[in-house]
Amino acid sequence: MTDLEFATHHRRILHQHPELSMQEFKTTEHIIDFLKQMDIPFERPLKTGAVAFLKGNSGRTVAYRADIDALPIHEENDVPYRSTVDGVMHACGHDGHTTALMLFAKRCKVLADEGKLAHNVIFMFQPSEETAAGASQLIDAWQPEMDIEAVFGVHMMPNEDEGKVVLRDDEITASATEFRFHINGASAHVVAKHEGVSSIETLLHIATQLTQLQHFHLNGLNRNIIHIGNLNAGEAINTVASRGYLEGTIRTYEMSDLDTIKSRMSTLARTATELFGSEVEVTFNEGYPPVMNVQALRRPVETALSSLELDVVENDKPYLFGEDFSFYSRLAPSYFVFFGSRNEEKGFTSSLHTPAFDLDEKVLMDVADYYEALMNEI
Numbered sequence: 001m002t003d004l005e006f007a008t009h010h011r012r013i014l015h016q017h018p019e020l021s022m023q024e025f026k027t028t029e030h031i032i033d034f035l036k037q038m039d040i041p042f043e044r045p046l047k048t049g050a051v052a053f054l055k056g057n058s059g060r061t062v063a064y065r066a067d068i069d070a071l072p073i074h075e076e077n078d079v080p081y082r083s084t085v086d087g088v089m090h091a092c093g094h095d096g097h098t099t100a101l102m103l104f105a106k107r108c109k110v111l112a113d114e115g116k117l118a119h120n121v122i123f124m125f126q127p128s129e130e131t132a133a134g135a136s137q138l139i140d141a142w143q144p145e146m147d148i149e150a151v152f153g154v155h156m157m158p159n160e161d162e163g164k165v166v167l168r169d170d171e172i173t174a175s176a177t178e179f180r181f182h183i184n185g186a187s188a189h190v191v192a193k194h195e196g197v198s199s200i201e202t203l204l205h206i207a208t209q210l211t212q213l214q215h216f217h218l219n220g221l222n223r224n225i226i227h228i229g230n231l232n233a234g235e236a237i238n239t240v241a242s243r244g245y246l247e248g249t250i251r252t253y254e255m256s257d258l259d260t261i262k263s264r265m266s267t268l269a270r271t272a273t274e275l276f277g278s279e280v281e282v283t284f285n286e287g288y289p290p291v292m293n294v295q296a297l298r299r300p301v302e303t304a305l306s307s308l309e310l311d312v313v314e315n316d317k318p319y320l321f322g323e324d325f326s327f328y329s330r331l332a333p334s335y336f337v338f339f340g341s342r343n344e345e346k347g348f349t350s351s352l353h354t355p356a357f358d359l360d361e362k363v364l365m366d367v368a369d370y371y372e373a374l375m376n377e378i
Contacts, residue, residue, distance in 0.1 A: 011083035014095035045142035056117035058352035066101035067129035093156030100367035160340030176322025178285035183244035196240030225251035232263030300377035
């Protein structure tokens with residue numbers, strides 16, 4: 001089986017059988033079957049996912065990570081390998097990330113058997129990137145037996161053409177934090193509405209003020225997103241709404257901006273209570289910090305990419321989506337890059353998290369090549 005046949009075979013199996021975060025049991029079984037066939041030692045710190053290891057010729061250890069979960073999106077692609085699970089698909093390329101790491105592990109095993117593996121290598125097949133910070137859970141549950149020198153990861157990027165690799169030192173993705181406003185008013189019949197406390201009035205005020213935070217309270221040169229994704233209130237057409245709810249997400253790459261946003265939201269909850277008489281509570285689901293690429297790892301990353309004649313593209317600003325690879329900085333210095341997967345000729349142009357996302361498995365060979373070249377540059 002050639003590398004392309006390997007990548008195509010495994011990626012399409014994974015694509016046909018997507019599983020949501022922390023439910024990746026069949027995916028984990030597929031990965032473990034592969035590791036057993038290759039006689040690569042592994043352990044399972046969490047109920048899904050796996051961490052594998054191969055010993056090399058030095059005392060140095062390098063780790064590589066792939067995320068394995070899918071999204072609650074119904075696939076629209078009319079292809080033989082489309083998702084067999086209604087409402088679930090690999091719309092973010094995690095099936096590709098996983099396959100590329102499997103291909104790299106296969107190559108490393110051959111090198112190890114020949115006594116040619118340069119360093120100790122850890123392969124982290126991590127669950128739940130999309131929700132619940134699987135990276136953080138894995139780090140908390142797993143105790144590596146040796147010091148890790150560096151952690152590397154990749155992501156598909158359909159906004160860039162195949163052959164291009166996007167990188168950036170320091171912040172390359174934003175922090176992602178969820179917020180929720182819970183509003184409790186007082187119900188009354190519409191004919192005596194003055195006796196109630198309308199959660200709708202409070203909700204409209206909060207929603208309006210949230211849209212002003214970026215304009216009045218944050219540096220205008222910084223890119224931030226304060227997005228309201230869902231709001232609702234009320235119980236019946238002829239009653240004063242007693243309950244209201246609003247939720248959304250914050251995306252920023254300056255932690256001081258995030259602190260300002262959270263502080264202003266907390267103040268807004270207090271003042272809305274005083275203004276309208278409703279009880280207002282705001283809560284935050286601490287999401288993912290920004291992915292911070294360590295400058296000292298730039299040289300081996302760029303050298304490895306250049307040796308493969310891949311086109312290195314430097315982003316002047318971070319992406320404003322979240323990525324839990326950020327937690328691996330707790331393990332070791334880390335570096336994260338984006339592989340272009342756009343191919344207009346084959347129709348692979350849909351964005352991440354869309355029902356038509358797809359990719360050419362040839363890109364996964366580039367990823368495995370990069371991992372291998374990178375190991376030799378460390």
